[in-house]
Amino acid sequence: MTVVRAQEHLDSWLVRNAHVLKRLLTVMFGVFWGIDGALKFQPGLVSLFPGMVTDAGRGQPAWLAPWFSFWAGQAQSNAALLVYTTGTLELALAFALIFGFMRKVAYGGGFLLSLFIWAVPEGFGGPYGPGATDIGTGIVYALFFLALMLINATYGPSRYTLDHRLEQRWPGWARVAEIRPRALPPPEAPHVG
Secondary structure (H helix, E strand, O other), rough: HHHHHHHHHHHHHHHHOHHHHHHHHHHHHHHHHHHHHHHHHOHHHHHHHHHHOOOOOOOOHHHHHHHHHHHHHHHHHHHHHHHOOOOOOOOHHHHHHOOOOOOHHHHHHHHHHHHHHHHOOOOOHHHOOOOOOOOOOOOHHHHHHHHHHHHHHHHHOOOHHHHHHHHHHHHHHHHHOOOOOOOOOOOOOOOOO
């Protein structure tokens, strides 16, 4: 009986603190993106990047060869542009996640950037064959951004964001910040017992 009560207490605590927990989760995700973005500005990465893209294309199916050939050529001729643009976008995404700024745009942009990272330098997580154990992180990040969109749509605006402050001053800001500006009541917890 004690275990059931402890579980009910934990469930109740999670429901009561969902708004704070979703914000904390988003901030932590933003810190990860900030670290990732800062690492793009390491000395030497620009010179290594074309090889990373070329390596991602090795062992891939023949029908993907044009895709990787195109990006290997771009990486060879525009490595600094690709690396620093990606790093800058990742740092901007980190800022948006940490401070809760332009969340709708950030979540959509983060989804697309994650797919791009997964599709080019991560090589769709492949090649897949004997010994393959990972599909890459980019696709997981993309799905996490979809989850953030769903959470925002379900719970509505968060008062723990820069967007909330801006919306108080300029209500039209919600069009940029919110998936769905008005909050739905939280779903009813299932009755245990």
